[in-house]
Amino acid sequence: MANNKYDVKDYYCKHTTRCTVEGEKKSKRFVGRNVLKADAEDKVTGEAVYPNDITFEDTLYLKVKRAVHPHAFLKDIDISEAKKVKGVVDIITAEDIPEVRKFGLIIRDQPVLVGIGEKMRYMGDALAVVVAENKEAAIKARDLIKVKVEKLEIITNPFRAMEDDAPDIHPDGNILITHNLDRGDVEAAFAESDIIVEKKYQTQFIDQLPMQNEAGTAFYDEKKGIVNIWAATQWLHDTQADIAQSLRLAKGQVRIIQPTIGGAFGKKEDVSVHIHLAIAAIRTGRPVKFTYTREESMITQSKRHPITIYNKTGVSKDGYLKAWETKFIGDTGAYASSGPAVVHKGMYHATGPYDVANIRGISHAVYTNNTYCGAMRGFGTTQGAFAYESQMDILAEKLEMDPAQFRLQNVYHIGSSTPNGQQLNHSVNAEETIKRVMELSGWKGGQKE
Amino acid sequence: MQITLRVNGEERTLDVTPYTRLLDLIREDLGLTGVKEGCGKGECGACTVIMNGELTASCLVPAPQADGAEILTIEGLAADGKLDPIQESFIEAGAVQCGFCIPGMVLAGKRLLDENPNPNEEDVRYGLSGNICRCTGYAKIIDAVMMAADKLKVEGSVNNGE
Numbered sequence: 020m021a022n023n024k025y026d027v028k029d030y031y032c033k034h035t036t037r038c039t040v041e042g043e044k045k046s047k048r049f050v051g052r053n054v055l056k057a058d059a060e061d062k063v064t065g066e067a068v069y070p071n072d073i074t075f076e077d078t079l080y081l082k083v084k085r086a087v088h089p090h091a092f093l094k095d096i097d098i099s100e101a102k103k104v105k106g107v108v109d110i111i112t113a114e115d116i117p118e119v120r121k122f123g124l125i126i127r128d129q130p131v132l133v134g135i136g137e138k139m140r141y142m143g144d145a146l147a148v149v150v151a152e153n154k155e156a157a158i159k160a161r162d163l164i165k166v167k168v169e170k171l172e173i174i175t176n177p178f179r180a181m182e183d184d185a186p187d188i189h190p191d192g193n194i195l196i197t198h199n200l201d202r203g204d205v206e207a208a209f210a211e212s213d214i215i216v217e218k219k220y221q222t223q224f225i226d227q228l229p230m231q232n233e234a235g236t237a238f239y240d241e242k243k244g245i246v247n248i249w250a251a252t253q254w255l256h257d258t259q260a261d262i263a264q265s266l267r268l269a270k271g272q273v274r275i276i277q278p279t280i281g282g283a284f285g286k287k288e289d290v291s292v293h294i295h296l297a298i299a300a301i302r303t304g305r306p307v308k309f310t311y312t313r314e315e316s317m318i319t320q321s322k323r324h325p326i327t328i329y330n331k332t333g334v335s336k337d338g339y340l341k342a343w344e345t346k347f348i349g350d351t352g353a354y355a356s357s358g359p360a361v362v363h364k365g366m367y368h369a370t371g372p373y374d375v376a377n378i379r380g381i382s383h384a385v386y387t388n389n390t391y392c393g394a395m396r397g398f399g400t401t402q403g404a405f406a407y408e409s410q411m412d413i414l415a416e417k418l419e420m421d422p423a424q425f426r427l428q429n430v431y432h433i434g435s436s437t438p439n440g441q442q443l444n445h446s447v448n449a450e451e452t453i454k455r456v457m458e459l460s461g462w463k464g465g466q467k468e
Numbered sequence: 469m470q471i472t473l474r475v476n477g478e479e480r481t482l483d484v485t486p487y488t489r490l491l492d493l494i495r496e497d498l499g500l501t502g503v504k505e506g507c508g509k510g511e512c513g514a515c516t517v518i519m520n521g522e523l524t525a526s527c528l529v530p531a532p533q534a535d536g537a538e539i540l541t542i543e544g545l546a547a548d549g550k551l552d553p554i555q556e557s558f559i560e561a562g563a564v565q566c567g568f569c570i571p572g573m574v575l576a577g578k579r580l581l582d583e584n585p586n587p588n589e590e591d592v593r594y595g596l597s598g599n600i601c602r603c604t605g606y607a608k609i610i611d612a613v614m615m616a617a618d619k620l621k622v623e624g625s626v627n628n629g630e
Contacts, residue, residue: 055559062567063555063574065502065542072501230506230514230568230602281504281568282602313507 025306027075027238030068030249030278058279067279071234071310073249078236079108081292081299081309082157084147084164085319086139089175089353089388090188091168093133096146101163106156109302110164111148113137116298122265122290124257124393126355128189131265131294139168140188141353141388143319150299150307177327177350177385188353188386195351195384198363200438203377208342212333214417220330220406224350225323227395231281233320234310237296241304245272246297251280253288253394262293266301273297285394289321289356321356321393324349324384326365328406338420340429345369347382347403349392356393358384365399367439371407372449373429378438421464423457471535475500476544482531490529491515494541502542502571506600513599516572517541523579523598542571545578553623554578554616561612565603572599577613587617 061067098110113134121127133139133146147164151157174180180193187193209215235250246268252258255275263270280287292309299307311319326349333342347366351358366382397404415422430449436442456462472481475498482497494500494517503526506514510525517526518540545552554577557563564570573596580587580595587595592613593606601609 056562056564058567059559059564060551060555062564062570063542063551063558064546065500065571067567068501069504069568071505072495074496228602230512230566230600231504232506280566282566284602313509 025075025077025238027247027306029276030073062279069231069234069279069281070236070250071231073236073278074308075236075238075306078306078308079150079152079299079303080154080157081295081307082149082151082154082161083145083295083309083315084149084161084166085315086133086142086144086146087166088139088168088170089141089173090171090186091139092171093135093137093139093146093166094169095135095165095167097165098147100165101149101160104151104156104160104163106152107149107160108152108305109148109150109299110160111150111298111302112146118267119294119298120265120267122261122294123354124254124261124289124356125359126195127261127264129290129354129391131298138171138188140386141390143315143390144353145295148295148299150303174387175389177348177383177387180385180387181383188388193386195355195386196359196363198366198382200345200366200369200378200380202379202438202440203342205342205344205377205379208377209331209333209344211335212341213336214414215331215333216410216413216417217329217331218406218410218413220328220409221325222323222328222402222405223325224389224392225395226317227284227286227321227323229282229284229286232311232313232316233287233291234308235292235296236306236308237293237300238306239297239300239304245274246300247274247276248293248296248300249276249278250292250296251277251283251287252290252293253283253285258290258293261290262297265294266297284396285323285357285398286316286320288394291320318390320390321395322352322390323395324351324358324361324365324392324399324402326350326362326399326402328365328369328403330369330406330410332410332414334414334418336418338415338418338425338428340370340373340375342377343370343375344378345380347380349382349384349399350387350389351384352387352389352391354386354391355384356391357398358392361392361394361399363399365403367437368400368403369407370438371404372431373407373411373426374431374435375429375438380438415465423453423462423465427453469532471532473534473537473539475539476541484531486530486532488531489527490517490519490524490531490534491526493531493534494526494539500541500543504568504571506568511600512569513572513576514569516575516599518575518579523576525598540575542574545574552578553619554581554613557612557616557619558609561608561615563604563608563612569599569601573601573609577609577616580613581617581620585617585620587613589614
């Protein structure tokens with residue numbers, strides 16, 4: 020990228036073109052072979068460039084003033100003392116960017132900056148962006164910003180959020196989305212069941228905790244009208260589109276350059292530093308850099324959903340699953356992120372690899388004032404796995420059956436169909452997997468010693 | 469204040485403030501960005517350097533404390549463009565995924581092998597216990613250190629024969 024004033028470089032991944040073996044057709048180069056990772060050498064020598072490793076000459080540093088209360092109206096924000104800090108170049112509040120729109124992966128419900136009269140909904144909400152010549156000045160100024168709020172009830176429990184007298188976190192109410200599942204005749208199947216087990220399961224918040232915190236650099240190329248952002252994302256083109264709609268730019272005016280990513284596991288699907296960087300880059304005309312601290316990353320960016328799962332399962336006395344009723348209540352936190360997809364995906368997988376003809380379920384993704392929840396490895400299904408595997412063990416004990424045998428006689432095979440009606444016509448290895456585990460572990464039939 | 473230290477064999481004299489972290493001095497003043505920051509609290513090992521022969525979390529060291537110190541970062545490990553056996557082993561064992569923990573892991577592995585050229589798996593696990601990796605599950609990282617120990621044994625016997 021040529022630029023008269025600043026020497027900015029691209030730093031995108033250069034490895035895609037290096038994996039060539041002469042004279043071989045595409046798939047034969049890799050399939051069935053051991054291939055050394057193309058970028059491993061750069062990573063063992065420290066040469067690989069991650070987002071936080073990029074600093075251009077004359078770079079400005081960003082810090083964000085975040086919410087002071089998990090659920091409150093912003094009544095006043097005073098930046099006068101902060102502005103006097105030596106080295107502060109710009110302090111951006113919502114009134115400076117009236118044209119900027121909300122963002123979000125599925126539902127655009129997340130404000131770029133909370134304005135006066137608007138609500139902060141969790142501790143990660145941004146109230147102001149400080150831009151300074153160095154990090155120290157940015158931190159000092161951020162801490163001098165004074166905020167007045169009108170506190171509201173803090174809702175940290177989705178069951179409280181669903182009560183009639185609970186305050187609405189978002190205008191459309193606290194239940195973000197509800198999904199239903201209904202197959203077969205669940206009532207009749209329960210009536211025919213010999214044993215019915217009904218249990219409640221609770222999972223917790225988990226941070227994906229990639230080793231690298233959210234970080235990035237941006238520079239606005241004024242001549243071309245393009246804002247360049249060097250930062251990690253797992254959805255490059257969705258992130259580009261979301262930033263563009265938020266800033267009312269054409270997609271072509273937002274260019275994201277992916278440096279090497281220091282882990283993500285779902286956490287980097289959401290916008291983090293990107294929009295604040297873009298706004299600061301456009302306003303100042305200088306390269307800008309923003310790096311989250313670990314605390315900021317944990318407070319601000321997504322988590323795995325804590326889900327409360329109710330499972331009611333009916334079996335015949337010879338150990339066949341007859342009926343399954345389930346309920347998934349997911350705490351999706353303050354913003355939607357991937358929540359609308361995660362919680363109901365969990366419900367669709369409520370029976371895991373086990374075949375149940377009659378199933379009924381309901382899922383609610385519920386807003387609270389906790390840090391928002393989104394994608395993490397498994398996308399809702401890991402929470403369900405804890406519940407259905409526990410349920411299977413409890414059932415096996417009641418049936419006085421070997422829990423492995425009980426599982427074996429209920430797993431999917433080729434031709435089975437899942438609760439949402441997907442036909443499994445290709446590779447179904449549940450039986451083989453369980454048998455192999457029994458063999459490798461020297462399984463003795465689950466007898467207590 | 470001014471401090472003088474040797475980094476990767478080169479003597480450097482720098483102006484620092486009393487609250488500059490060694491990590492920032494290395495990354496920002498010396499431009500050695502192979503040293504990473506994961507937590508800033510001495511928990512994760514991403515900022516590991518070898519300081520005066522000891523594994524050190526550079527995020528916990530005030531820069532003035534490094535006055536007169538001898539420091540090795542990941543950038544100083546490959547000699548004349550030739551990878552150290554432990555770096556080769558990390559590549560060959562498939563121990564590298566996102567790579568963010570790898571500079572610290574490699575240095576922790578090197579420090580272990582310097583002290584104990586014949587580690588068993590438990591020794592390796594203990595030697596790497598200050599370094600967190602979130603991608604690999606550690607199995608291949610442990611393989612890599614064991615592989616490096618084997619390589620160094622072979623190299624050592626060749627050198628002894630000369």
